[in-house]
Amino acid sequence: MLKKYPIIKKTLKWTLISSTSLLVILIIFGIWFVSLLPREEMKARFKTIETSSIDSIPYVSENVLSKRGKILAVVTSSNTMGNSGKSTGYELTELSRAYYVFKANGFDVDIASPLGGKPPVVIDDDDMGEFDYAFLNDTIAQYKTSHTIAMNAVVAEEYQAIFFVGGKGAMFDFPDNKAIQSIIRNYYQSGKVIGAVCHGPAALVNVTLDNGRPLIENKKVSGFTNNEELLLIPDAKSIFPFLLQDKLAAQGAKFNEGPMYLENISHDKNLITGQNPWSTWLLAETMIKQLGYTPKYRGITGEENAVKVLKVYENYGSEKAKALIETMASEENTPMSREFIASHSVIAVMQGDVGRFFGLVRLVSYAKSKSKN
Numbered sequence: 001m002l003k004k005y006p007i008i009k010k011t012l013k014w015t016l017i018s019s020t021s022l023l024v025i026l027i028i029f030g031i032w033f034v035s036l037l038p039r040e041e042m043k044a045r046f047k048t049i050e051t052s053s054i055d056s057i058p059y060v061s062e063n064v065l066s067k068r069g070k071i072l073a074v075v076t077s078s079n080t081m082g083n084s085g086k087s088t089g090y091e092l093t094e095l096s097r098a099y100y101v102f103k104a105n106g107f108d109v110d111i112a113s114p115l116g117g118k119p120p121v122v123i124d125d126d127d128m129g130e131f132d133y134a135f136l137n138d139t140i141a142q143y144k145t146s147h148t149i150a151m152n153a154v155v156a157e158e159y160q161a162i163f164f165v166g167g168k169g170a171m172f173d174f175p176d177n178k179a180i181q182s183i184i185r186n187y188y189q190s191g192k193v194i195g196a197v198c199h200g201p202a203a204l205v206n207v208t209l210d211n212g213r214p215l216i217e218n219k220k221v222s223g224f225t226n227n228e229e230l231l232l233i234p235d236a237k238s239i240f241p242f243l244l245q246d247k248l249a250a251q252g253a254k255f256n257e258g259p260m261y262l263e264n265i266s267h268d269k270n271l272i273t274g275q276n277p278w279s280t281w282l283l284a285e286t287m288i289k290q291l292g293y294t295p296k297y298r299g300i301t302g303e304e305n306a307v308k309v310l311k312v313y314e315n316y317g318s319e320k321a322k323a324l325i326e327t328m329a330s331e332e333n334t335p336m337s338r339e340f341i342a343s344h345s346v347i348a349v350m351q352g353d354v355g356r357f358f359g360l361v362r363l364v365s366y367a368k369s370k371s372k373n
Contacts (some may be wrong), residue, residue, distance in 0.1 A: 069108070074164050105295060270290060
């Protein structure tokens with residue numbers, strides 16, 4: 001039949017050739033892209049951190065500070081996202097990293113949840129690091145996460161600060177919990193420190209002060225943004241009771257939105273909030289400062305340095321970002337995670353920003369050229 005229609009036959013032929021060529025190009029590009037990542041280093045690192053323990057982390061185990069008090073960390077008890085059937089829980093990395101910052105700076109940490117007992121946890125292997133694996137291997141920390149204190153049994157006077165861990169489940173059981181509202185109101189009005197990261201600020205949305213005004217009214221606040229939420233869960237509006245950014249703004253907060261999936265915190269007196277999981281380190285150390293102490297020195301992680309590079313790229317362009325990479329490469333013991341920058345190139349594809357994708361890939365390539373690994 002195609003003999004009668006040579007134009008169709010020719011079109012099909014060139015379509016097949018074009019499709020095959022595109023596939024070959026994509027495969028070659030994929031192989032090259034993967035070659036930019038420090039695969040052997042990544043394998044060695046993960047082999048090490050899977051067996052890491054608190055004793056192997058000098059930041060926590062050495063130069064131990066005298067006890068300064070206690071901080072309460074609060075995690076969600078929700079194991080599903082509403083009626084969607086999608087599983088959820090608290091984010092392990094948001095708890096573990098803050099937990100050890102608090103411990104290293106002289107504070108014991110108790111863990112509570114709305115229902116008490118053993119709450120559900122979300123463990124993302126791609127985000128796991130040394131501190132996170134140490135937390136999983138820490139018998140005391142694991143006991144506390146398996147036997148959390150029910151919020152209505154918390155003795156508020158025992159703690160100098162409270163920290164609300166993120167995880168999408170927080171959107172469902174934090175906002176209307178009366179015990180959470182009570183402790184936040186009392187802590188804020190008495191000057192005690194309140195911290196919350198990612199979806200953790202959902203704990204703040206329905207808190208009313210004694211003067212009848214919303215706690216977050218006219219406060220500078222950060223939390224997981226609409227853009228971050230909707231990119232990962234396009235139907236988030238139908239799954240969650242609200243979008244966190246919208247709800248915080250509706251309560252009168254001055255919402256501070258930073259670049260997607262990069263470190264960003266807001267510090268308004270004794271209220272400290274962070275935009276996403278990558279804000280946890282800075283938020284926890286800012287809480288220590290607000291408590292009146294200089295945070296103990298902590299070696300910056302490769303992921304944090306990659307965040308710095310991406311922030312410079314976002315604000316000042318590729319040449320400034322390359323200059324920062326070169327500076328980091330010239331310094332001893334200054335890790336920089338190429339895979340984290342590469343992950344942001346994938347986010348650019350998800351957003352349909354082809355130019356940004358190739359710009360970030362070039363940045364990863366440049367970082368590899370300057371790396372000793």
